[in-house]
Amino acid sequence: MDFDVIVIGGGPSGLMAAISAAEQNKQVLLIEKGPKLGRKLILSGGGRCNVTNRRPVDEIIQHIPGNGRFLYSAFHQFDNEDIITFFEKLGVQLKEEDHGRMFPVSNSARSVAEAMIQRMEKLNVKVYMKTAVKRVCYENGATTGVILLDGQEITARSVIVAVGGKSVPRTGSTGDGYAWAKEAGHTITELYPTEVPITSNEEFIQKKRLQGISLRDIALSVFNSKGKPIITHQMDMIFTHFGISGPAALRCSMFVLKELKNQNQVTMQLDLFPDESPETLKKRVFALLEASPKKALKNALASLTQEKLLLFLLEKANLDIENSYRQVSPKKLDQFVWSLKNFLFTVNGTLSFDKAFVTGGGVSIKEINPREMQSKLMSGLFFCGEILDINGYTGGYNITCALVTGHTAGENAAFFAEQGN
Template sequence: MTYQVTVIGGGPSGLMAAIAAAEQGVDTLLIDKGKKLGTKLAISGGGRCNVTNRLPEEEVIKHIPGNGKFLYSPFSVFNNYDIIDFFEGLGVALKEEDHGRMFPVSNKAKDVVQALLNRLDELNVEVRKSTPVEAIHYGENGHQIILKNKEKISTKAVILAVGGKAVPHTGSTGDGYAWAKKAGHTITELFPTEVPLISKDPLIKEKTLQGLSLRDVDVSVLNQKGKRIVTHRMDMLFTHFGLSGPAILRCSQYVVKEFMKGHRPVTIEIDALPDKNESELYEYLQELVKDQSKKAFRNVIKGIVPERLLDYLLSQTNVNHEDKAANISNQTLQALVQLLKHFEVSIHDSQPIEKAFVTGGGVSIKEIVPNTMQSKMMNGLYFCGEILDIHGYTGGYNITSAMVTGRVAGMHAAWESMG
């Protein structure tokens, strides 16, 4: 049997692509090597599924530092607001949380996955699970997909929605890159993004601050000259191997890019009190010392940052717990201000791409038609989702990119296959 559109990969982009193709009325097949569809959706947003983000289009694209501008074209066809309407149309009520993140009101990712599966059923999309693909043979007027069990499937159009290399237990193990190359595509260098960072600093090795989280701090990545490359204000966490938490994940791709230039280690700078500048903080500490000179200095400034961090910083400035505020020199105060505002951790490595949330790099977007997601190298070949060289921060941005590119690829593959 010949299908008009065959989608390989049943993640967010593949499910959207199959639905969009079938809505145009063409025979659609969805193949996935896993036992279940939508596994990455099911674990996203901590199992609640961060479906998309409600921020204005401009802002969403800003939060996709890896080639987000490419998405202006697909967004003109189907954007983040259309995703919200789409799910509400399927009966999944959504609610907005901090930073524009949209979740199902039920807080259950499986409701989102189920709504998509029900829609595939309604549209009579043929779904084959536990069906690994061995190879794709490209032809002039159609393509042949060879399954691992040697069965051959003929199709007018193929949509590759197989994901990248991050979170491999969901099935994204990088299979699609070879198929893209075979069609003449360039794969840009792959690297982990949204990934925890590893440090060999004594502070980390001795587990001094392990398990401590800092709220709403400024985390910056410094270049070789000590200039800031990027700063994110969010929460972060000290771990047994290094640093993690939202601010660190956001900064991680900039660290990894420095590694790719041969710069190692890379310095992460933490500003624990971003709302006060150095002179304000210095004056504030001086006031405290003057007003409570008879008390122990540690008790005077207690609560300014979490206790474990405070004790570590005091040990770094040679202040004992008993030292009276009156005996603290201005020089010591200056040193403490310096540490509170410029706490540095050397990053020696990142966790591997398999531990990352998102893959950086992929099929070069220069070789894709932006408003159709069609390959410029091969007729009847389309790409969507994380296999593309597009990556965003966590917060609903990658899923938005996947669903938008999936929707556009599915519509256009269907139209082309009817042509």
């Protein structure tokens, strides 16, 4: 055979898979169709690369709403603490930031990618750049290698597909791997963009009334068709010219898309003061008004929230912003206070894959051995990273998935190759 293990894809999971397989003293070939390795790594975390999250494993699994429980077996072999140790051994010192997020001290994603590439070089991993795979070869229920676009055939007992999903296509994630998986008999679950901004046809959005308003530590909820909240995220958010974005919106996006299968539009709720009860907030609002009884409402309540949003919510409650506290009805003021914690609006979709951080859906995990990342349908065929039907929130969870599944696939692909020698 030409190689023991072939890894297709030079993103986070592919780099880790190649390193993990080569550490078992196997001949490894990594094939990347683009001009650079680690392009998604370099873009991640705003160019700083949020390499993992230091929360306990159970909490990490909770932050991977797309089939996170499937990863328990892989985490037993290589977890987030192992990721931290791995990078520190490569000379990449890490620091912990808010919510357990781990970044390189250098604040440079490039340093993370370069450390992995240098490790591959030391392990003598062969790399083919600007090389496209036409198909993965199967024979008698086993993987035999790959055929390149130029017709060259390369044999290997183990092939790891690490080509990503369909999100951020400029990095090379264009969905190539789904056809190879299907040819092996695999089911591809419905694909959808996730961790993606949400769109709305509300008049205030279309007229850009709140565009550019950035809100800190709000609670954003998605309601089902029965008017019950199905998920709430307390984080930051921003109003845009097309809808909403920011961490809270991104985390809600997959739940919006699921609800849109049942209805044409989905109701969301914004709570501007999630840490205050309605009663406490009402007391605070009325204290501000009573402290300045002659001032116009817009001035008496100026400290409450951003001016543009305050004026909008006062208008929604049918309050004249120039009137003073003594000139308005308590009922309308109650309605205004209610809207501070219950600002309801409808949304109708999300932006497309090219604006999404993550792909939802993929190769069905029911057909993958969780301890090995090996196909249950085709021996010697392994999958890792975003091509699998696994997706997490932003905050280091998706790269954790990529690195953990990459390590598991690489190590087990090497073991499988050994059995055939």
